[in-house]
Amino acid sequence: MSAAAAPMQGEFHLSDGDYETIARMAHAHAGIMLGTGKRQLVYSRLAKQVRRRGMADFADYVALLRNDADARREAIFALTTNHTKFFREDHHFTHFAEHVRPDLLARSERGTPVRLWSAACSSGEEPYTLAMTLLGEDRAGGGRIAQRDIAILATDLAPHVIATAKAGRYPADMARDIPDRFRRTWVKPVGDEIAMAPELQRVIAYKHLNLLESWPMRGRFDVIFCRNVMIYFDEPTKARLLERFAGLIPAGGYMYIGHSERLIGPAATMFDSVGHTIYRRRG
Structure with missing residues (x-):
């Protein structure tokens, strides 16, 4: 200083x-x-x-x-900076839909659990976007997918934004960031707000978590999103956090980070780049 x-x-x-x-x-x-x-x-x-x-x-x-x-x-x-929006950095969700979703759905259809983590989820726009992309554009089909052993963990440091996320209601003008095909299926206008569909809320579990403290999770995650939070950390903190994420992603799993972030430390040798700020776990 x-x-x-x-x-x-x-x-x-x-x-x-x-x-x-x-x-x-x-x-x-x-x-x-x-x-x-x-x-x-x-x-x-x-x-x-x-x-x-x-x-x-x-x-x-x-x-x-x-x-x-x-x-x-x-x-x-x-x-804590909580700026976010639906389908932020939408190339991530395009990649997820085209290259990750088909395998996850095939595995879930066979009864294999599917687990995803939205770390630093803020007020919920990211996990709801991920849920829309995972369940797809058809309400009936998406409802059947939501009944499988599929779960999105969404965590954040701030309890007040977790409360907003759990409620699943946002100002109506935020709907403009949601593509029509998803908005028609999963979003309901309620006065001057929009409400997320129950099927989306069913697959998301919101929890308070400080990423720098101990993590209660013991299982692994097929996909981890941690975007635009590491920019606030120093290099040693970033390296430790990325290594911890890598330890929870199995071979073939994916990690998505923010547009101005990069992999550093031991984690940099554990992933292959498969797109802009998109990485696949080696193994």
Whole structure:
């Protein structure tokens, strides 16, 4: 952190020292790297917390963060970037539909369990997109597929976005990101919102999970999506996380990462690139 950075001026005073404390906390608890370029983002996200608690400035808030685990978790949730949309980076879902889905459906028809993981799922758009793509364009056929031993695990650090995802309701204008063939089948307009079909919700299990802590899952995943979250981590944290993902993907399984991310560390030798930010586990 540059000592030359000017204190943030605004409704509340954010000194260099307080900012550095917040940055260290974010890295220690969530692996988030906050350089000086993130100062305005930190101020805008956390000033709401300072105001809500009736505090005079960030010094009081940082003192609270040092001693209150619940307040620290709340700050991490506020700092977490949750921008997403349906069918984001749609080339991933095109690849999944054409090259991965047929084998998964054939295996599920034989009674073999199929498991997918949407890590850092945010408010649910990614796992719902994955479920639509997996179940297909026909409602009756998709309903039959949903009855098989198929499950999508969707996890995120922030409980409030998990709650949104579980509800499966979004502003109506978000429907524009869903291709017509899927929107007609799986999305129902409800007033000024859209609701995800029950079949989609049936195959998705939402759980709170910090990717940097222990994972309760013991089984393997045929496919893991972890997109646009590792950009906030330092290189050693990325390498460890990718190696852990690799350990849960069997030979022939797939991993999808964000458009500006790459495989590093031991995991880089465990996968073959089969498309832009799409990797298949060697074996």
